[in-house]
Amino acid sequence: MSLKSYEHCCSSLQALATLGKVEGIIPLLHGPQPCAYQCQIGSMTCRPSRLLTAGTLIKKSEVIFGGEENLKKQIINMYRQYQPKIIVIINTCVPQLIGEDIKGVINEVEQEIPELKVTYFDSGFNFPKAMPLGNDVAWVSIVRVLEPMKKVKGSIGLVGRSGQDAGAFTPVDTFLKEAGIPVFGFPAPHLTEMQKISQAEILFPVHVVPFLTCKEISERFNSKVEYIEVPSGIRGTSGFLRGVADILKNQKIHDLVDQEEDNIRPRFQAIKRRFAEDPVKVLIVYGPASEFSLSKILADFGAEVIMVPSMRNKFAQMEKELQKKRYGLTIVEEDFDLLEDLNEMYKPDVIFCEVQGRVEIIPKLMPVFCNMMYLTAYGYDFALDIGENFHNAMKRGVLANWKDMVKRYGGELHA
Amino acid sequence: MRQIAIYGKGGIGKSMVSSHISFALANKGLKVMHVGCDPKHDSTRLLLMGKMPKTILDTLRKKNFAIQHVARDEVVFESPLKLECDGKIYCAESGGPDPGLGCGGKGVIEAIETLQHLNVYRELELDVVLYDVLGDVVCGGFSMPIRQGYAEEIYIVSSGEIEVLFAASNICKAISRFTSRSGAKLGGIIGNLRELKNEEDILNKFAELLGTHVVGFIPYSEIIKECSGKGMTLFQLAPHSKECDAFQKLTDGIWNNKEFSVPKSINFEDLYAWWKKLVAKRNA
Numbered sequence: 001m002s003l004k005s006y007e008h009c010c011s012s013l014q015a016l017a018t019l020g021k022v023e024g025i026i027p028l029l030h031g032p033q034p035c036a037y038q039c040q041i042g043s044m045t046c047r048p049s050r051l052l053t054a055g056t057l058i059k060k061s062e063v064i065f066g067g068e069e070n071l072k073k074q075i076i077n078m079y080r081q082y083q084p085k086i087i088v089i090i091n092t093c094v095p096q097l098i099g100e101d102i103k104g105v106i107n108e109v110e111q112e113i114p115e116l117k118v119t120y121f122d123s124g125f126n127f128p129k130a131m132p133l134g135n136d137v138a139w140v141s142i143v144r145v146l147e148p149m150k151k152v153k154g155s156i157g158l159v160g161r162s163g164q165d166a167g168a169f170t171p172v173d174t175f176l177k178e179a180g181i182p183v184f185g186f187p188a189p190h191l192t193e194m195q196k197i198s199q200a201e202i203l204f205p206v207h208v209v210p211f212l213t214c215k216e217i218s219e220r221f222n223s224k225v226e227y228i229e230v231p232s233g234i235r236g237t238s239g240f241l242r243g244v245a246d247i248l249k250n251q252k253i254h255d256l257v258d259q260e261e262d263n264i265r266p267r268f269q270a271i272k273r274r275f276a277e278d279p280v281k282v283l284i285v286y287g288p289a290s291e292f293s294l295s296k297i298l299a300d301f302g303a304e305v306i307m308v309p310s311m312r313n314k315f316a317q318m319e320k321e322l323q324k325k326r327y328g329l330t331i332v333e334e335d336f337d338l339l340e341d342l343n344e345m346y347k348p349d350v351i352f353c354e355v356q357g358r359v360e361i362i363p364k365l366m367p368v369f370c371n372m373m374y375l376t377a378y379g380y381d382f383a384l385d386i387g388e389n390f391h392n393a394m395k396r397g398v399l400a401n402w403k404d405m406v407k408r409y410g411g412e413l414h415a
Numbered sequence: 416m417r418q419i420a421i422y423g424k425g426g427i428g429k430s431m432v433s434s435h436i437s438f439a440l441a442n443k444g445l446k447v448m449h450v451g452c453d454p455k456h457d458s459t460r461l462l463l464m465g466k467m468p469k470t471i472l473d474t475l476r477k478k479n480f481a482i483q484h485v486a487r488d489e490v491v492f493e494s495p496l497k498l499e500c501d502g503k504i505y506c507a508e509s510g511g512p513d514p515g516l517g518c519g520g521k522g523v524i525e526a527i528e529t530l531q532h533l534n535v536y537r538e539l540e541l542d543v544v545l546y547d548v549l550g551d552v553v554c555g556g557f558s559m560p561i562r563q564g565y566a567e568e569i570y571i572v573s574s575g576e577i578e579v580l581f582a583a584s585n586i587c588k589a590i591s592r593f594t595s596r597s598g599a600k601l602g603g604i605i606g607n608l609r610e611l612k613n614e615e616d617i618l619n620k621f622a623e624l625l626g627t628h629v630v631g632f633i634p635y636s637e638i639i640k641e642c643s644g645k646g647m648t649l650f651q652l653a654p655h656s657k658e659c660d661a662f663q664k665l666t667d668g669i670w671n672n673k674e675f676s677v678p679k680s681i682n683f684e685d686l687y688a689w690w691k692k693l694v695a696k697r698n699a
Contacts, residue, residue: 059479059480060480060525061475061476061480062517063518064512064522064525065472065476065512065513065516066512068516098517098518
């Protein structure tokens with residue numbers, strides 16, 4: 001049996017990164033020290049952040065005798081120190097294995113501190129092949145403790161994936177708001193904002209990740225869920241907005257999209273010409289599901305895209321079908337050993353590989369497309385910006401400098 | 416040094432049987448170590464005159480699992496019954512979590528590893544180590560004495576009831592799984608009778624089915640039940656009783672046993688069909 005690299009990273013990390021950036025929420029990692037360490041390191045490589053990684057740091061003693069008391073003490077300790085509104089227990093593999101009664105602990109704590117809400121979800125081996133699921137299950141745990149608010153007639157909810165999606169809906173919701181539609185975004189940077197998602201009548205996921213979140217919101221607050229597509233890239237953004245317009249029977253959105261498409265057409269055509277003159281084959285390997293949005297952006301411009309998806313939920317299946325049909329995308333579903341193997345197989349010009357989950361060294365210097373702004377990959381402007389700068393960015397002096405160094409000091413072109 | 420593990424369904428009388436075996440072995444002049452591998456830590460009680468010893472895991476817990484700070488006399492206790500027998504009996508209890516908490520299996524692993532770490536078996540120059548293991552082999556921890564070559568001989572305590580036989584068959588599955596790794600083999604069945612009709616015959620035939628034999632029978636007796644209440648073995652309570660004689664014979668059977676096998680296991684449906692047929696024949 002060969003070593004497969006698909007099992008890249010634990011969903012705990014993504015959950016921690018997701019929850020740790022929302023005001024009023026403290027994620028509490030219930031697990032042994034290596035889990036905490038991996039999450040801490042992972043969150044540092046993820047992006048510049050100062051995440052509060054609180055954990056129970058389960059030791060052998062707790063594995064044998066039970067760690068519930070320790071967990072309870074830590075929750076109370078966290079509350080006394082930081083007064084969060086919600087503590088989310090990220091329940092890792094070890095306490096799941098020994099059958100810790102997390103619900104029981106939560107009940108006890110909530111009786112002692114009625115103003116505190118505590119929720120939890122099981123991470124780790126429950127979601128072995130998709131780190132981005134950490135986002136989804138983290139939000140599900142939050143939705144469980146939100147209080148319902150009165151529905152706003154004709155309103156919609158945009159449901160994104162991680163904490164960084166909070167406030168990133170502007171490229172999309174600007175059109176919707178201009179068309180007079182009350183829009184609530186989820187997630188949001190503040191709990192009070194997030195609460196408002198219960199007011200939305202219809203939920204429109206803007207990414208493939210929040211399948212479970214949408215299900216939970218829908219069941220808890222009686223909202224309808226309509227998956228259209230990820231609003232990224234030129235056609236993707238238009239497709240999403242027009243989809244919303246059709247469902248809401250709102251001609252104003254169509255008009256606004258027509259207008260915007262006219263505005264951006266010259267820039268879009270110029271980018272397409274550039275990609276036609278200098279063709280690009282891109283390999284996009286899983287990140288926090290950003291492969292689903294970046295693939296659309298680049299395929300729109302005419303790049304040949306090979307995509308390795310990180311998600312397998314219902315939304316991801318729908319999005320894959322859409323992208324295959326619209327762009328003729330190559331989608332790699334098989335596990336693989338090394339990124340280098342994919343590189344050998346597809347021989348791309350550029351690789352996008354989100355490395356927060358797993359660090360792999362390709363023993364060749366490949367132009368690597370690092371999109372640190374991937375979490376705002378929605379809308380027209382971001383797509384145009386990528387398109388206009390793509391070729392220049394790929395030809396930056398790094399490669400030339402690297403080659404010089406290799407020439408001067410010897411060795412091969414190893415990155 | 417021989418290492419023996421006693422398994423069997425929960426409540427079948429493993430601790431009672433194994434503590435008598437330990438005593439009888441010591442009575443032969445052997446140095447015996449009796450290791451209770453059950454979180455409820457009552458296996459050695461009869462050998463310690465009714466006292467429950469401090470467990471290995473409680474000691475480890477107090478020392479933050481810093482095994483290097485654990486001394487042998489904190490986890491191994493000599494039986495005061497030594498005056499009545501020629502050999503010596505040392506007792507250790509793994510202990511474990513309170514019911515419903517933590518992982519008892521991991522506890523057993525840690526406890527046995529602690530004894531290994533302390534080099535107890537060599538330093539005490541033991542002749543026999545006897546492990547009394549919690550009821551069913553519910554997880555990897557409880558198969559620890561079978562795995563990794565700790566126990567070379569396994570004996571299963573069983574009565575003729577179908578549930579007990581099925582548990583015994585399941586234990587055989589664990590033995591056959593680990594035998595190639597550890598070399599542990601089944602030494603036989605210990606019949607702990609419950610007054611079923613033709614129970615000895617059922618057990619003999621069951622042993623045959625598994626590819627083993629019955630190494631001895633302990634009769635159903637009120638006097639054995641008294642042992643528990645009085646915190647002593649039959650060797651103290653009724654040394655001349657026929658029950659005490661049965662334990663002595665059982666121990667001789669184990670000590671002189673040369674028949675070890677890799678047992679078969681039977682699924683419940685097949686076992687039940689076999690058992691029903693046997694009982695029907697008996698009733699006819």
